[in-house]
Amino acid sequence: MRAEDVEKLVNNRLRDLKIGGNFEDALRIEVDRANSSPFTVKIEQAAPPKRFSTPSFTCFKGDSDPESHLKHFKSLMILYKAEDALMCKVFAMTLRGAAQDWFHTLPSGAINSFKELTYVFTKEYTSYRTIKKNPDHLFNLRKKAEESLRDYIKRFKAEKANIVGCDDQIASSAFKKGLPAEHDLYRELTITLSQTLAEVLATAEPYALWDDDRIAAKKSTE
Numbered sequence: 001m002r003a004e005d006v007e008k009l010v011n012n013r014l015r016d017l018k019i020g021g022n023f024e025d026a027l028r029i030e031v032d033r034a035n036s037s038p039f040t041v042k043i044e045q046a047a048p049p050k051r052f053s054t055p056s057f058t059c060f061k062g063d064s065d066p067e068s069h070l071k072h073f074k075s076l077m078i079l080y081k082a083e084d085a086l087m088c089k090v091f092a093m094t095l096r097g098a099a100q101d102w103f104h105t106l107p108s109g110a111i112n113s114f115k116e117l118t119y120v121f122t123k124e125y126t127s128y129r130t131i132k133k134n135p136d137h138l139f140n141l142r143k144k145a146e147e148s149l150r151d152y153i154k155r156f157k158a159e160k161a162n163i164v165g166c167d168d169q170i171a172s173s174a175f176k177k178g179l180p181a182e183h184d185l186y187r188e189l190t191i192t193l194s195q196t197l198a199e200v201l202a203t204a205e206p207y208a209l210w211d212d213d214r215i216a217a218k219k220s221t222e
Helices: 003-017 023-034 041-045 066-076 084-093 097-103 114-124 135-140 149-161 168-177 184-191 197-220
Strands: none
Touching (some): 066 114, 084 114, 135 149, 135 168, 149 168, 149 197, 168 184, 168 197, 184 197
């Protein structure tokens, strides 16, 4: 905040509240407030555990998924999760750039626990949350008409990698469903039931190789 902005705020406060006193004293009070911590005195005064060494964190700058950052932080601080004040202070150290600026806009003494800090943090950056996909999302994938089998396999694997805890049987069924019914691989996967996804992809590999050769041969004649 610029000095002229501080002066304006102080003058407005003196006028609105009709408080006596000179500008220098009011300015000192305002600067003290500006430099104060969003944490309560209880958190600020809590001493860190003996032999605590701050882990190396990936910093949060305000342009990524807040929940992913929280998971990263909690995993590195798992031995100290019961130390509420420590969790608060160290978490604040992981904020950089716009996120750090946001943190210092929080009212003085507003945060009394790590739970409160995580609440206001995720609420502020909710628009950056990664939309979690469930396994049923895989059934929306289809091999495109001009897409090679190799590219379909790569696309399917990439989508599956974004789904935590995806059931193997669901993934296998979804992969087959995404193929055209007239495709030879679809026919073989229908005949051979109850395959794991690894087995399905192994079955698909010879077909992908044949498709690669077909595409290469077509390009060579063009």
